Amino acid sequence: MVGEGILKGLAETARNFFGSYVSKERLTTVQYPEQRLPRIEAARSFPFLVYDGSDWQQGMRCVGCQICEKECPPKCILIEKSKDKKPDAVGKQQFYPAVFDIDISVCMSCQICVEVCPFDAIKMDVDVDLPTDNRFAGLLLDKQQLAKSNEYYHGIHPTEAAAVDAALAAERAKAQAKKPAAATPPAAPPSAAPVPEAQPVGGESK
């Protein structure tokens, strides 16, 4: 007879219709602004700058080396290196970025800045809640907007952040051990040493 399949189909949709009022498992919709899914560790949206300690200006890991600015494929990063040096989180005299802007309307989230950074200063965020009413100025993030604490980094990428912290600690220990033997200029070891160690960290994040 014509219509047997139709009746089966109608029964199925009727089951859905009434079932969705009875069982909550059927309605899998997440009502977005009010409800949110847990953040996914392997996700990435746009880069941010990591700082240690509590003061974002002092603790910023970035030393303004401008490697990421040069490597960035869509050229969305603008860095002006400082003329003077300031003490960083551990009290060492360092250059710092006087200006660090990322235009997230241009950024393509490729993560190349993260791969090339020798100081583990720039990392990928998972936050996608970035709407603004100004599509030019609102999407051009400055240094202060980009700065986020190491604790935040641990919160969004726990595995990766732990590996980065371990690598940084090992490197500092090595620098401490080397220091009494040969008194080298303070800028040389951090820029030379971290490079080979930064690679495996980048590799893990893939």
Add this chain to the structure above:
Amino acid sequence: MTQVFVQLDQIFVIVKYWLLGFVPAGWQPLVSAIVSVVTVVIAFPALFALVTWFERKGLGRMQNRYGPNRAGPAGLFQPIADAIKSLTKEDIVPLAADHVVHFLAPVLLVTAAFLAYAVIPVGRNMIVVNLNAGVLFFFAVGSVVELSVFMAGWSSRSKYSLLGAMRAIAQMISYEVPLVLASVVVIMQAGSLSTVAIVERQAGYTGIWPHWFVFTPWGFVGFALFMIAATAESNRSPFDLPEGESEIIAGYYIEYSGFKFALFFLGEYLGMMATSGMAITLFLGGWAAPFPFLAWIPSYVWFFLKLLALIFGFIWIRGTLPRLRMDQLMNFAWEFILPMALFNMLVAGVWHFMPPGIPRWLVCIAMVATPCILLSMRLKRKKKLQLRTYQFAE
């Protein structure tokens, strides 16, 4: 007490005559017509707004979604938001379009859809005009929809519009025939083309069982055929080939935007509700209550409840079935629906001339079931299609 219920049932009629009391006698027919028309023109678009919400909610639930739930409580203000959106949108007319016809098509569609309501009794004594050829008028006005659809498709000067319009014409004319033939059985039995007379003919109960035409073998088949043809007439899924948003985007109204698009939408829903109203009038006893002990509920309430039930049926079908192919659509119309409708007329004649009783039921059910089974076997047989060979493509 019964007097109160009668008053409640006739409340709109009483209000209308009270309003007419303020008008000089010479003007009364004109004012009476205007009052009735204005009521229809307000009530049914309001129902349309409710139905769009109902449809989106229902479809959502059938797909285990919430449906609209942001604008107002349970998304109830969604139609208002939609109306504001379509009113503020730019009205684009293609450069190459025939501007006059392009403008007239949606207007004609909505006008025709509204005209159809003139002969549908929405309650006891509640009808705009009691034409003695009401059913004929309804189908005559209903076929204007085809004209406006083709006007829209032709005047847009777009190949998708034209394709959609061609499909619409082929489909609507194919299903217009069974739509009329399916309702002929009711006219045969009622002996009248007046919708009011048809409803009166179905009044009365045997015990608690109403004398609706749907509760007879020929009435049931006629109702099923009428509803299938009505679905195709109003271009709804699974017969939505003329629109076919996944293949020809929106068919004949692809070049329409803003309020003209909203008018098409309105016209389509008004058409659907009008044919549903006609189905109620012809087969489901019009505004009559299903059981005698529920007769105290006002007649218009029953009409609109039945209307919503039928619309829910449309939504249910839309949420279930995928779109047909063109050849399936045509085969179904000409090889199944049309012969069934013709045969059903024969059954109605047999029913009329046999004495009431069990034998009449058995004979008529057998007469309906046999062609249905044979035709569906014919429809389901495996067709041996020729292997298509390409002369130039390979």
